[in-house]
Amino acid sequence: MRRMSWFNVTSLTLGFAFLYLPMVILVIYSFNASKLVTVWAGFSTKWYSKLFQNEAFLDAAWVTIKVGLMSSCLATVLGTMAAYVLVRGGRFRGRVLFSGMIYAPLVMPEVITGLSLLLLFIGIGLDRGVLTIILAHTTFSMCYVSVVVSARLVSFDRSLEEAALDLGCSSFEAFRLVTLPIIAPAVISGWLLAFTLSLDDLVIASFTAGPSATTLPIKIFSAVRLGVSPEINALSTLMIAVVTIGVISASVTSKRASLRQHREEQAAERGQE
Amino acid sequence: MRRLTLIAIPYLWLVALFLVPFLIVMKISLSEYALSIPPYSPYLDLSAGWAGVVEFLSQLDIENYIFLTTDDLYWKAYLSSLKIATLSTIITLLVGFPLAYGMARAATEWQPTLLMLVILPFWTSFLIRVYAWMGLLSQEGLINQLLLWLGVINTPLMILNTPTAVYIGIVYTYLPFMVLPIYSILEKLDESLLEAAEDLGCSRLVAFWLVTVPLAKNGIIAGCFLVFIPALGEFVIPSLLGGSKTLMIGKILWEEFFSNRDWPVASAVAIVLLVILIIPILLFQRNQQNQREADT
Numbered sequence: 001m002r003r004m005s006w007f008n009v010t011s012l013t014l015g016f017a018f019l020y021l022p023m024v025i026l027v028i029y030s031f032n033a034s035k036l037v038t039v040w041a042g043f044s045t046k047w048y049s050k051l052f053q054n055e056a057f058l059d060a061a062w063v064t065i066k067v068g069l070m071s072s073c074l075a076t077v078l079g080t081m082a083a084y085v086l087v088r089g090g091r092f093r094g095r096v097l098f099s100g101m102i103y104a105p106l107v108m109p110e111v112i113t114g115l116s117l118l119l120l121f122i123g124i125g126l127d128r129g130v131l132t133i134i135l136a137h138t139t140f141s142m143c144y145v146s147v148v149v150s151a152r153l154v155s156f157d158r159s160l161e162e163a164a165l166d167l168g169c170s171s172f173e174a175f176r177l178v179t180l181p182i183i184a185p186a187v188i189s190g191w192l193l194a195f196t197l198s199l200d201d202l203v204i205a206s207f208t209a210g211p212s213a214t215t216l217p218i219k220i221f222s223a224v225r226l227g228v229s230p231e232i233n234a235l236s237t238l239m240i241a242v243v244t245i246g247v248i249s250a251s252v253t254s255k256r257a258s259l260r261q262h263r264e265e266q267a268a269e270r271g272q273e
Numbered sequence: 274m275r276r277l278t279l280i281a282i283p284y285l286w287l288v289a290l291f292l293v294p295f296l297i298v299m300k301i302s303l304s305e306y307a308l309s310i311p312p313y314s315p316y317l318d319l320s321a322g323w324a325g326v327v328e329f330l331s332q333l334d335i336e337n338y339i340f341l342t343t344d345d346l347y348w349k350a351y352l353s354s355l356k357i358a359t360l361s362t363i364i365t366l367l368v369g370f371p372l373a374y375g376m377a378r379a380a381t382e383w384q385p386t387l388l389m390l391v392i393l394p395f396w397t398s399f400l401i402r403v404y405a406w407m408g409l410l411s412q413e414g415l416i417n418q419l420l421l422w423l424g425v426i427n428t429p430l431m432i433l434n435t436p437t438a439v440y441i442g443i444v445y446t447y448l449p450f451m452v453l454p455i456y457s458i459l460e461k462l463d464e465s466l467l468e469a470a471e472d473l474g475c476s477r478l479v480a481f482w483l484v485t486v487p488l489a490k491n492g493i494i495a496g497c498f499l500v501f502i503p504a505l506g507e508f509v510i511p512s513l514l515g516g517s518k519t520l521m522i523g524k525i526l527w528e529e530f531f532s533n534r535d536w537p538v539a540s541a542v543a544i545v546l547l548v549i550l551i552i553p554i555l556l557f558q559r560n561q562q563n564q565r566e567a568d569t
Contacts, residue, residue: 228408
């Protein structure tokens with residue numbers, strides 16, 4: 001084991017303290033009995049029960065989950081198609097424009113993406129609501145999915161696909177039976193990324209949401225603009241808890257999967273000898 | 274045929290929901306504000322045929338762009354956004370590099386956990402991470418309470434609603450974007466190079482400066498762009514932490530659109546912001562390409 005210098009220990013400690021202390025304090029203060037968020041007045045869970053009685057928040061949460069699920073699934077399908085076209089599609093007319101349109105939304109400021117989509121929806125007379133948010137989220141998250149999936153497509157051995165084709169698979173069968181299982185981890189992480197981006201998005205949703213549909217970030221933003229509120233602390237704590245559990249279980253699962261793969265590879269090598 | 278469908282579906286989707294909206298923004302930025310629905314003119318009337326198109330083109334002008342240069346609110350906002358984005362990128366580098374370095378030097382069995390700890394905030398809501406600082410930085414907030422208790426200050430500091438709070442917010446939320454690319458390079462760094470430099474008479478600090486930093490260059494550049502590009506158009510951080518006095522262009526665009534309802538000026542603000550962003554974006558892409566070539 002390498003010995004850590006005091007400098008490295010300090011920078012790790014300070015760095016992670018900076019990253020985590022604000023969240024920890026937020027979580028602690030969500031259990032504060034006082035309405036004044038800065039004065040500690042004993043332990044209480046009343047803000048959580050208040051939160052669950054607040055129908056506006058529950059409605060917004062439902063809209064957010066609906067939008068997140070719909071847009072992430074659409075984005076995964078479109079993004080995987082786009083990645084396949086970019087990596088395996090060969091040359092076609094307008095390929096440069098296509099790859100430009102995949103990468104540009106990644107660096108486009110959110111205010112501009114939101115503004116431009118809003119102007120489009122108004123231009124074609126589409127009423128703003130759940131549908132327009134789904135369209136907007138699908139568009140920017142499919143680009144993230146396609147970047148994640150194409151990284152995986154580039155790295156895998158194309159001769160596997162060719163072997164399947166030689167053995168009589170149609171190109172669709174080759175994709176379904178060979179390519180898809182290999183790129184599946186990237187497709188799944190692309191979906192997760194798209195889902196999180198959608199749940200998290202405030203700016204683009206604010207532009208494309210109408211009065212009939214409010215997402216949770218829009219609701220949180222309008223509440224905290226006026227200052228810190230204990231109910232938002234409780235809501236934040238719940239969201240942080242869900243993410244933490246999700247990320248930890250995902251990393252444990254992928255660690256197990258890679259251990260299993262490692263064992264299988266070793267077994268296969270022993271079999272060959 | 275099947276190949277054509279495969280190409281056409283994502284292609285048409287992006288044309289309809291990315292390219293066309295973008296062209297609409299360009300078009301409206303050249304239009305004039307009007308008290309009608311839609312609130313700008315000229316309005317392209319395709320039913321009038323070719324004459325309508327000519328009529329439409331002849332009415333477009335760059336008046337909004339001239340307006341942006343005459344009202345000093347806008348160029349002040351662009352300059353202040355550039356300043357805030359640049360300075361906070363530098364601060365993020367100063368905070369992020371030691372963290373990435375410490376991670377890369379940590380024991381191998383610890384590294385996956387440390388990596389997960391850096392990635393975890395990235396999955397947590399951006400809005401909540403910014404919001405967490407509102408309570409900390411306010412005049413009755415914990416930071417002021419702590420400083421008062423320690424006797425460092427006598428009256429609470431005004432941090433929230435100042436540019437300082439915006440810097441803190443940007444550094445905090447974008448820190449993982451700086452740490453990850455630097456870490457991924459430092460982790461691969463061959464330590465025998467450093468030992469060689471020390472054997473040849475370099476002090477540890479000189480070896481760090483002459484060996485580690487140049488090798489980590491691509492990671493540092495990538496991290497800086499990953500912070501700078503989104504920070505320049507940032508909206509949430511200045512509007513929650515910056516107060517009314519902090520000018521940032523993302524906020525101006527938002528207000529121009531939602532409060533003043535001046536769509537042509539909002540569109541012109543957006544186009545100028547993009548023009549400013551083109552240079553760093555192109556530089557970033559070149560850096561990524563160099564990196565890929567270096568990897569293969």
